[in-house]
Amino acid sequence: MEYVSTRGGVQPASFGEVLLDGAASDGGLVVPTTLPVIDEERLREWRALDYADLATAVIAPFAADIPSDELAAMTHRAYAPEAFDDERIVPVTALDGGIGLVGLSEGPTWAFKDLAMRFLGEAIPYRLAATDRTLTVLGATSGDTGSAAEHAFLGAHGVRVVMLSPQGRMSPVQRAQMFSIDDPAIRNLAVEGVFDDCQDLVKTISADTAFATAHSIGAVNSINVARIIAQTVFYVWAWLRATEEVDGRAADERISFVVPSGNFGNVYAGHLARRMGVPIHRLVVATNENDVLDEFFRTGVYAPRTREHTHATSSPSMDISKASNLERFVWDLLGPERFVERWPELAREGRLDLRDELPRLREEFGFVSGSSDHAHRLDAIRDVYRTHGIVIDPHTADGVSVARTFTEPGERLLVLETAKAVKFPETVAEALGDDAPPVSDAVRALLALPQRVVDVPGDVDAIRAVIEELD
Template sequence: MAAKPSSIKYKSTRGGATGLTFEEAVFEGLACDGGLMIPDSIPDVSATFKSWSKLKFHELAYEVAKLYCSEAEIPAADLKELMCRSYSTFLHPDVVPIVKVDDLYIMELFHGPTFAFKDVALQALGNLYEYFLKRSKRKLCVVGATSGDTGGAAIYGMRGKENVECFILFPQGRVSQIQKQQMTSVLDANVHCLELEGTFDDCQDIVKDLFGDLPFKKQYCLGAVNSINWARIMFQITYYFYTYFKLFPQCDGTMSFSVPTGNFGDILAGYYAKRMGLPVKHLIVATNDNDILHRFFDSGSYDKYPVKATCSPSMDIGISSNFERYLFYVFGQDPKKLSEAMTEFKKTGKLAASNQDLQTARLDFASACATEKNQQDTMRSWDQKYQYTLDPHTACGVSACDQLRYKLGWAQLPRHAMVVLGTAHPGKFGEAVQAALKRPVVLPPALAAVEHAPTRFQVVPCTTQSVRNTIERTVLRRQYPAPCDCLSGVRRMLVGC
């Protein structure tokens, strides 16, 4: 049975925007009130989703997407073509294959163009942006912050796209060398990499500041690729359903997922899948030493700490942007309560859940923190026992399973499937993996090709104004390459987008 067409509209978690279409929500990124866009309802497919069991990945992605996007916005034939094109770039025929290792299953999400899970959403988002822009004849400045993998995936999703300028901010010295090479070796004219001396949180704060400057956002038509963009979450829902269908004959009808996460986007997609009706038993939040999420589920304290540099840099995040979406539901879908809590958090860096809210959250999630030693030991152990090479982020997910298997009791359940999301190819973090295994990682040919490729990037002071100025200069140069005597006049000409 086919899923029903969507009638869903979108709203801000903080109540300042309601009734937006899917297209408006995608282009809005961060809402005008500083909140995040969410659907006004979550579709229930519990009675029908098993009819999807034989679908290919791109076909399933279409079924999920059409629940959140009306056919009036994207006709069925167009949406099907978009999904087919988005996942044709993956190297494995299953797009996200599942590998059994001992009593765990690894959902390998790293067979896309940049060998990281974010390709699943960003290949589709790039095509979605291009589709909408062609139809409306407008231009877009995509602005994103990255702790490593979002940047590469966004760049590969946006490179060469018509009417799109792509600006990616990354923290100096806090991404792996291969991640930096992957981003900065893309020389397409519409790609602009900005290296900032600071942390990922600094980069993310600057992006939020730019989106919060509403005249600037409108003038330069800012679009988001970070998981503040609802479409990122929507596209990631697909692989939870897809994995369920791949494993259902081998399990008892329910399964659990352990998700390495820093910004809470990847596991939030699993939460939405569960709310839609997927029979999920446990969702495990697996953090590294930057454990703000684990501390929340452990004690109810969501307090900002200084970010530590670790061997799993994509999770070196002090504030998890997507957590606001989840708090909206924990706080009884009360935008006023959430807005007050987030305003206080911005002032003080502290947020405390009530005991009732904490108990609600613990019904949805379990959590564990994998230290540097946990990650190293797990990578080494899996190499020796199973000849399977983990990257340090996936090792966090495996370590979390080891820490919680008896507490949650899943290991004693017959035919229960515990799935760890394999978020990146180990070659993307070769130094950390080599330190654990005492040998270099063999890189896939496409990843090896960027290792010594020529690069292009700018070093920019870590301030909102510096990044803003860089975007202005770059857009003006790209659209008006000839010298212009009247800068303010040119700026006014740009407002038409």
């Protein structure tokens, strides 16, 4: 399988090449030229696999330049049960009203980002060793990618991490998980601005071919297509678990996924799984008050917003108004030639009007969307706890809130959990009052650790200077 840029300006490359490079040098995002087919027979064969073996099977066609035995060794290290709080790796739990919960936050940093990042933490050092290279991982995080990446690469030979996060826009636990790491190969930079500014800085530096080459720049946030590929695994896994036999018969409900989303990376992985053949009925995009994606899937118009119009909310990891990964989906939607013609409209006019494509968004690609706000989040946290004794985080609560507006007979809506509630104690306490679980000793100890972070302006030269200091 080969990979190209959405903008058509680079030569096709292998998985190993795009694994290290992250963003494309022409400013676009890397996409696979073809997709493997997952048919009913294959799904039946995969039903008995554990998570690591399923990951090997799903990722293998995308990573054809990695020998099968090496790939299997990577996935078994990445998804070793002892590294997760639940030995199933991704538990699937029924709630009520046709809604289920896909537990993606059992990893070491209590967020869904661990699932893909642990695979990158194996695959990238493997590729570096094979090519005798080093890599400076440059990333942007709205809350969870940073800690997942830094823990995944901690102590990895030949890897340094420079992580950008927006000043004052993450929860105390999110900051502590990142900033308390004491390793000279890891630098945390708090950028003046919002997540979109951090993401723009990463893309600008990655697209500067001379600088990126000189300093071996790579990316591990959802700019990197390998992370997207690793995330398709849990869609397949959750679909298989949701359709297992019940009382001796196979479940016959239509399965849809509800995905809390800001940057569109996680739900784009679901889109790939659906295109490959996994029988996913609908993909429900759930946003918070920063509802640019909801607006796009309701109206067909994509209009990113400025820093001044990006709200600081109680689900901060979704406080994003420029959904970087939407570029990949629009490339699929329009096709390569039309994409190259239409995408520049976004830069010229500040919006991309695809209203003519609105029927295809729903009928062909299965996308619908909704938004949630602070009051809805509190209601969802409270209701799920009182009914099931499960405490969900605010982002997952956005998903549950939106899911309730889309329930239909004969359909099960699986909400993708994004993080553990312990990362957002203030919002949970507001929702549950005296029923809120106490702060654990582990969290208290984490918050008490010294933190190492440098405040920087939202300026490319400031980030370049930090990278140059690492050499």
